[in-house]
Amino acid sequence: MDIETSVVQMAKDARKAANTIASISTQAKNKALLEMADTLVKKADYLIAENAKDLDCARQAKLSPAMIDRLTLKEATIRGIAKGLEEVAALPDPVGKVTSMWRRPNGLLVGRMRIPLGVIGIIYESRPNVTADAAALCLKSGNAVILRGGSEAINSNIAISQILRDSLISAGIPEAAIQLIPFTDRLAVNKMLELEEYIDLIIPRGGEELIRAVVKQSRIPVIKHYKGVCHVFVDENADMDMAVSICINAKVQRPGVCNAMETLLVHKNIAGKFLPAIAAAYRGAGVTLKGCKKTKEILPDVEDAREEDWGWEYLDLILSVRVVDSIDEAIEHIEKYGSLHTEAIVTRDYRNAQHFLRDVNSSTVLVNASTRFSDGFELGLGAEIGISTTKLHAFGPMGVEELTTTKFIIYGDGQIRT
């Protein structure tokens, strides 16, 4: 079978499996998840050996140390993956939950019941742990999944997915509920993105370029975020210590992720006091600052921020800084340069806190807390399949509930329409 025919067959098998697992018991799903966790740990040596093949290729291809680090499976990584699967097993099953129910004047009882989306395609890069994480979340929410990992992790991904599928079989669940596309050819993805008849949703996870290519090609709905250009606005009457602590955390704790701060906005009335304090703290943490004109009047040594710095996702220890005249100027800046991801205000003013929460239309808006909390686990969703900046279906961090939709269920006693 050629690549395209194989991909179509996988999609058909997934659709069929989806019909079965939509109504499978929570017990069966959890049994499979726990067995997956168990087997991954037991077969750690095998996984590490398969991963070594990918690492060899990666070194030959001279991938960056950061990429090789993300690609590496160690025993601790594998135990971490297994623990993740156990946590997914412990989550409440979203399927079948009736989210609301009301009675109509004619006596009809109308409710909404959560059901799986069907078949989900996940397109991702490098990290082999996504193979297990994403498959587990899709299974728990009753969806079949087609995984398409990066070519650099192909041996690791095949090994992991085979263990997952064996556990499905021993729990009596159709194997096709979890499938990995074994082809690294671009043709496979292109074909997959055409199959709207069999696949209900595509979630791309990776760099902006990958995601834009997927959106352009896909006939299937895509939930994605292109990038995270997150802002913290320090209001004129912010608590100074809190503002420093939040700004350090938002920028420094893990600069390479999408919910790290990329631009700091400071009210002009606090800038003279706050900027020197935060600049000293950032200096100690190795952060390079790029400032607007007014910032440079206070901190003459920082680099100039150019127009393209606003809206830039550094993913590094670099921060652009702008002094603004008012909260409204801060909100306008975010509207113009932001990415609808995550923004925070640090303030003691009640009205400004509510104004910011209400009028900033990013997927996560915080008062007096670090942008780093924009994360499915941290917000209490129990897990995270990704973050959406698409204002449809799911906006912000997505857990298992976001992998379901609702249907209307109606209890009547003979009603007809007149």
Add this chain to the structure above:
Amino acid sequence: MDIETSVVQMAKDARKAANTIASISTQAKNKALLEMADTLVKKADYLIAENAKDLDCARQAKLSPAMIDRLTLKEATIRGIAKGLEEVAALPDPVGKVTSMWRRPNGLLVGRMRIPLGVIGIIYESRPNVTADAAALCLKSGNAVILRGGSEAINSNIAISQILRDSLISAGIPEAAIQLIPFTDRLAVNKMLELEEYIDLIIPRGGEELIRAVVKQSRIPVIKHYKGVCHVFVDENADMDMAVSICINAKVQRPGVCNAMETLLVHKNIAGKFLPAIAAAYRGAGVTLKGCKKTKEILPDVEDAREEDWGWEYLDLILSVRVVDSIDEAIEHIEKYGSLHTEAIVTRDYRNAQHFLRDVNSSTVLVNASTRFSDGFELGLGAEIGISTTKLHAFGPMGVEELTTTKFIIYGDGQIRT
């Protein structure tokens, strides 16, 4: 300005207006809606005169009487449109509603707040009332709308939309919140479907061909339903009178709409008694039956149902009938030939009722009630912008809440991530 440049400018203006109306007061929106209702009635003569131009063209183009009927604006139609706008004004405003809120172990208070989607593009055919209905629902939910009606209604649509826009201005709302594309050229739609940067959602309403073309072209998410092939399953122990009443209503009350029944499934143990009764009733109502082999053993006079009859949307007084061995065979038939729209079971059996509700994954599933209730008004959503058979964001009839999404709002007191 050429057509494409004009459409881009409209989309940019809509995006700008969307930012403003996302946070406009409920009062301002309602004031505009009520004034629109008032002015439409006052300017009925003008609307009827503009509509007459469209009717002249329609007659020259020899459109069908049904199409001309849908196109016609009479005083009563205009009063009906105005009443619809008043009803939308009376609906609760979904924007800003906090749908849930919970506390995290670290003290963060995490909630979800409804916000508008942004800019919505509606592509529709013939009926000029959609211009006002859709614009009103988008305005109430804080969205800007770009309307693209059919060329056959262009004069009527321009006249209606101008009245709507005048009311926006006098309520202090940016006029660009409601825009109608004045070009009937196909180029305008094609351009619109590329503008993912400015438009958040496309809702096509019309025939399957129109909708498929939109899905294929669009880079913007599309919520749609291709067709409604709705089933009623009469279970072996159904109440006979109720089954006849529901089957007549589902097929006959309004056969040309998407929630009318197209296929009747009958349990073999009741077929001998039920089929002659319903056939007599259908004969009286002018319904032509097409039956499977087993149906024809009981009703020898009906036409043969061919394979293509299953899954066919007649939108007419024609019905395909199949005798099945069990509820599971009925569910399998629906899975194979259905359109994920609306299905009903008539039964007195508790277990079968629950089984059908749980395992039929159509957007609306009913027990002992007519499929004709699959409608935003009838289900109590207060209004309807359309029906979705896309299992994402909205599945089934969509009201104003379905024109919003939620963002996370987080109240902290200095939390940082460790």
